[in-house]
Amino acid sequence: MTSTISSNKKNFKKLFKWALSRNKAIIIVYSILMAIGIVIDLYVMIMISGLRSATDQSVNAYGMIGYFSITMAQIGALLFTLISAVNTFSFLHNKRSTDMFGALPVTRGTMYLSHLLGGITAVASPFVIGSFIVMGFTCRSTEYFFAELCFILFGIMGIAASYSFTALIAYCCGTGRDTTIITIGANAIYSGVIVLFFGAASSMLPGVSFDSAFYTPIMTLFAPYMFSIFLEIYYSGGQTTAMWMTIIWDIIFTAGMIFIGMRAARTRKAETAQNDFNVKWLPVVIKAGISVLCGGLAGLGTASASEAGYSNMFIFAFWYIMIGFAAFFILHLIFQRGLKGKFLPSLIVYCCTTVGTLGIIFGLTTGLGIDTYVPAAGNVSSVSIGNTEFKEYENIETITQIHKIIAEGIPNQYQRPYFLGHSYTDEYYYGDSETWDGTFNEKYPLTTHVDFNLTYRKIIGISTVRCYYITPGNVNYYDCGKIEELLKKLYNSEEYKKMRSSVLWEADGAKINGMAPKSAELSIISPYSLDPEYGYGYDYDETSTVKLSTDEKFISGLYKALREDILADKEYYKNYVGEHYSFDTFDGDDYMRLTVYYPGRVLNYSHDPGIVSEYYSGSNYFNLRIPYAYKNTVKYLEDNGVNTGRSKNIGRADRNVIIDNGSTLLYGQT
Amino acid sequence: MLEIKNVTKRFGEKTAIEDLSFTIPDASVFGLIGSNGSGKSTLLRIISGVYSPDGGSVEIDGESTFEAPAVKEKCFFISDNPFFYNNSTVESMAGLYRELYSTWDEGKFIKLCGMFPIGTKDRIINMSKGMQRQAALMIALSVCPKYILLDEIFDGLDPVVRQLIKKLIMELVAENGTTVIIASHNLRELEDVCDHVGLIHKGGIVMEKDLDEAKLGIHRVQVVFEKEVGEGVFNELNIVSSRRQGKMLTLTIKGDGKVIEDSIREMNPVYMEMLPLTLEEVFISEMEAVGYDINNILE
Numbered sequence: 001m002t003s004t005i006s007s008n009k010k011n012f013k014k015l016f017k018w019a020l021s022r023n024k025a026i027i028i029v030y031s032i033l034m035a036i037g038i039v040i041d042l043y044v045m046i047m048i049s050g051l052r053s054a055t056d057q058s059v060n061a062y063g064m065i066g067y068f069s070i071t072m073a074q075i076g077a078l079l080f081t082l083i084s085a086v087n088t089f090s091f092l093h094n095k096r097s098t099d100m101f102g103a104l105p106v107t108r109g110t111m112y113l114s115h116l117l118g119g120i121t122a123v124a125s126p127f128v129i130g131s132f133i134v135m136g137f138t139c140r141s142t143e144y145f146f147a148e149l150c151f152i153l154f155g156i157m158g159i160a161a162s163y164s165f166t167a168l169i170a171y172c173c174g175t176g177r178d179t180t181i182i183t184i185g186a187n188a189i190y191s192g193v194i195v196l197f198f199g200a201a202s203s204m205l206p207g208v209s210f211d212s213a214f215y216t217p218i219m220t221l222f223a224p225y226m227f228s229i230f231l232e233i234y235y236s237g238g239q240t241t242a243m244w245m246t247i248i249w250d251i252i253f254t255a256g257m258i259f260i261g262m263r264a265a266r267t268r269k270a271e272t273a274q275n276d277f278n279v280k281w282l283p284v285v286i287k288a289g290i291s292v293l294c295g296g297l298a299g300l301g302t303a304s305a306s307e308a309g310y311s312n313m314f315i316f317a318f319w320y321i322m323i324g325f326a327a328f329f330i331l332h333l334i335f336q337r338g339l340k341g342k343f344l345p346s347l348i349v350y351c352c353t354t355v356g357t358l359g360i361i362f363g364l365t366t367g368l369g370i371d372t373y374v375p376a377a378g379n380v381s382s383v384s385i386g387n388t389e390f391k392e393y394e395n396i397e398t399i400t401q402i403h404k405i406i407a408e409g410i411p412n413q414y415q416r417p418y419f420l421g422h423s424y425t426d427e428y429y430y431g432d433s434e435t436w437d438g439t440f441n442e443k444y445p446l447t448t449h450v451d452f453n454l455t456y457r458k459i460i461g462i463s464t465v466r467c468y469y470i471t472p473g474n475v476n477y478y479d480c481g482k483i484e485e486l487l488k489k490l491y492n493s494e495e496y497k498k499m500r501s502s503v504l505w506e507a508d509g510a511k512i513n514g515m516a517p518k519s520a521e522l523s524i525i526s527p528y529s530l531d532p533e534y535g536y537g538y539d540y541d542e543t544s545t546v547k548l549s550t551d552e553k554f555i556s557g558l559y560k561a562l563r564e565d566i567l568a569d570k571e572y573y574k575n576y577v578g579e580h581y582s583f584d585t586f587d588g589d590d591y592m593r594l595t596v597y598y599p600g601r602v603l604n605y606s607h608d609p610g611i612v613s614e615y616y617s618g619s620n621y622f623n624l625r626i627p628y629a630y631k632n633t634v635k636y637l638e639d640n641g642v643n644t645g646r647s648k649n650i651g652r653a654d655r656n657v658i659i660d661n662g663s664t665l666l667y668g669q670t
Numbered sequence: 671m672l673e674i675k676n677v678t679k680r681f682g683e684k685t686a687i688e689d690l691s692f693t694i695p696d697a698s699v700f701g702l703i704g705s706n707g708s709g710k711s712t713l714l715r716i717i718s719g720v721y722s723p724d725g726g727s728v729e730i731d732g733e734s735t736f737e738a739p740a741v742k743e744k745c746f747f748i749s750d751n752p753f754f755y756n757n758s759t760v761e762s763m764a765g766l767y768r769e770l771y772s773t774w775d776e777g778k779f780i781k782l783c784g785m786f787p788i789g790t791k792d793r794i795i796n797m798s799k800g801m802q803r804q805a806a807l808m809i810a811l812s813v814c815p816k817y818i819l820l821d822e823i824f825d826g827l828d829p830v831v832r833q834l835i836k837k838l839i840m841e842l843v844a845e846n847g848t849t850v851i852i853a854s855h856n857l858r859e860l861e862d863v864c865d866h867v868g869l870i871h872k873g874g875i876v877m878e879k880d881l882d883e884a885k886l887g888i889h890r891v892q893v894v895f896e897k898e899v900g901e902g903v904f905n906e907l908n909i910v911s912s913r914r915q916g917k918m919l920t921l922t923i924k925g926d927g928k929v930i931e932d933s934i935r936e937m938n939p940v941y942m943e944m945l946p947l948t949l950e951e952v953f954i955s956e957m958e959a960v961g962y963d964i965n966n967i968l969e
Contacts, residue, residue: 098720099715104742
């Protein structure tokens with residue numbers, strides 16, 4: 001036994017070397033391409049260094065060259081992975097070579113592993129060496145160093161996963177041609193079917209939507225040729241959860257492929273070479289998959305394009321079956337080299353798949369009524385409209401009522417299944433009182449479309465997400481008057497006001513992180529922007545107006561005083577809707593204006609529901625109307641040396657108190 | 671000893687070999703003969719571990735050959751159409767086998783390189799079919815295996831090389847005690863080197879004997895009688911075939927030569943001669959006996 005194992009190990013090394021030598025041509029060609037790429041990189045870098053003087057710009061530019069080059073090297077590596085894997089395992093697809101390799105004194109598992117690792121090494125070596133050379137001269141900062149290092153690692157993982165996948169396919173197929181077709185087909189078909197499934201679900205079930213962040217990791221599950229590219233996308237986009245999930249899956253997938261590959265190597269019948277599929281169900285599944293994909297795309301496309309009075313479901317089903325069957329028939333001719341053999345079993349599988357998917361589609365759209373489903377308020381712990389999350393039962397109920405009106409209006413506008421549409425647009429319903437005016441108010445008709453998103457978090461722990469695509473064309477299918485009434489009720493709720501008011505929000509102990517100064521440069525603004533509403537400014541000496549520029553303690557004290565006043569003022573609080581950037585109620589001598597500026601970068605990077613910075617997505621300030629009756633606030637300001645305009649007979653515009661990134665600009669003072 | 675025990679092999683619905691059993695003694699040259707599609711090559715592939723049998727087993731020295739590297743190292747299989755990569759040379763192929771077989775004999779390889787008229791640095795794929803076989807055989811002989819399996823090894827070889835190969839095979843058996851199994855339709859060549867033959871037909875063994883025994887067990891007799899005799903006269907003899915040309919009757923008869931001769935002499939023939947049978951004639955006779963429609967094929 002021991003001698004057998006050591007002989008196997010010895011022969012493994014020999015066959016590994018043999019597999020490497022079999023890939024000599026691929027190593028040479030890929031290395032030459034990498035070398036050409038490196039020369040181009042160097043040339044571009046020399047050009048850039050002549051054009052740019054600022055060091056940081058050069059560092060970024062070089063880093064970007066590194067990113068781009070390693071990505072291109074990865075794409076090249078994937079192409080050579082396919083070529084190399086098909087070539088390395090071609091010995092399985094020729095009766096003469098199976099005679100030679102089958103008779104060698106090695107186990108089939110050793111034969112598989114040695115060829116697999118030899119092939120991976122052959123493709124990965126030029127990639128790794130070339131990428132490290134690129135990294136060596138493009139990487140000038142730690143940030144780029146880690147990024148490029150990760151890209152190289154992703155590339156190696158992608159090569160290993162893709163190679164082991166193709167190797168397994170090679171063991172399942174009788175010819176190199178089938179191996180190539182199925183490798184490419186499986187990657188493309190699987191991803192295509194997933195995209196189709198999610199796309200179809202989103203378009204057929206209005207309101208049901210899937211974020212790409214959810215389905216892209218699923219899309220790559222069995223498409224290993226996309227692993228490395230998507231890992232880069234996740235890394236660059238900061239999608240760390242998706243990245244780590246993909247990395248873990250990549251490792252599991254590769255290990256799984258190798259394990260199954262070992263089993264396939266042991267059980268593969270040598271006589272299948274040049275002949276047939278070793279795994280009988282593989283072509284059946286591939287045929288059914290491609291047919292469903294083709295039929296589904298044709299069905300959805302024709303149903304989407306149809307504006308006639310026919311039932312879209314009928315059109316969908318007709319083309320789904322017609323094109324699906326045509327695809328199935330052609331594929332059968334390709335795979336079986338004619339109509340001979342296994343036509344009936346394949347047809348049965350295809351028919352079952354078609355009937356099953358049609359049944360699911362009919363069931364989901366009409367049978368189970370998922371498109372008109374609205375969760376019961378009692379089962380929901382919280383619900384978000386856009387980014388605004390409501391937790392109070394009364395508000396949840398109001399939202400379910402709005403949802404019900406929308407869901408019940410859907411069948412009026414579409415015939416099922418619904419058109420292919422896109423769920424994610426530039427316009428977005430933030431769930432604030434500003435937007436609904438233009439969406440559901442007929443006085444101010446909607447001029448563009450918005451996505452009205454609802455996320456229910458249920459008591460049992462699951463979420464239900466709905467995204468409605470509301471356009472000027474379909475908005476009137478809903479009872480807008482009723483929706484407007486309900487929305488007003490929602491936005492007048494205390495819960496909403498608290499969420500939308502940084503002052504009141506802080507009252508609950510939350511930290512207003514958008515108010516703190518982020519840098520000295522942002523704490524100074526031009527005096528000309530002091531009063532945008534009136535369109536003129538005051539020529540104050542900028543530096544003399546800035547005081548307490550970084551005094552967070554002052555802001556905190558001011559908010560405390562203001563909060564006490566607002567909460568004590570029942571009449572005001574009743575109508576208080578939070579901070580506002582238009583200031584149309586500023587019309588008397590009993591008020592002063594408090595303008596709060598905050599850094600734009602906080603605005604861009606903060607996405608927590610309710611943070612004030614999100615509320616004014618297009619602005620970097622908001623205004624507060626402060627009545628002089630707010631004694632605590634006025635006293636606090638005056639105690640801190642702020643001229644509120646109360647004691648002096650000055651114009652109302654001079655009664656501005658500006659808080660700028662935590663600073664207070666004092667006007668009227670000398 | 672190589673034992674084939676109840677081996678069955680099916681390709682889909684077609685049965686290539688069915689319940690085949692026989693034993694090949696060590697240090698022998700075993701000729702595997704049979705009609706086209708009888709299962710000879712399939713059997714060699716099963717013995718060498720290329721194919722896994724659907725039933726039964728092949729054992730070398732008591733161990734199964736399939737998935738057993740140590741056992742497979744004792745064997746070398748040259749298929750009827752040996753495989754070489756496009757850029758393979760005799761030297762590069764030798765590089766692979768040199769490392770995989772511990773029995774590789776470098777001295778012998780160098781000697782064989784001198785004996786065979788082929789360039790060791792030339793691309794094998796560009797060589798003629800016969801030269802490719804020689805290349806494969808050079809490597810096989812250099813490995814010095816205990817069992818060497820040759821499928822149609824004499825095909826495409828010129829007479830000189832055929833003689834050389836036969837000589838080398840005989841030397842291998844004599845020096846190394848190698849067991850050689852040759853599947854071939856070239857019975858003339860087999861007759862020169864084999865000491866045992868096995869006849870396979872439709873996946874089953876028809877005959878497995880020492881070659882001399884096989885040849886002695888079947889006889890051709892030319893006989894002329896004064897008067898025409900009926901078929902019933904030979905009922906006591908195991909006649910495989912009979913042909914009449916004028917008065918001359920040519921009979922192929924299975925059985926002991928002496929008994930056959932005595933039986934026919936008792937019938938007072940005018941002329942009688944016992945002719946020796948070649949292996950090819952034995953093959954045809956045996957095939958005829960199992961229902962191979964030779965007359966129909968030859969017409």
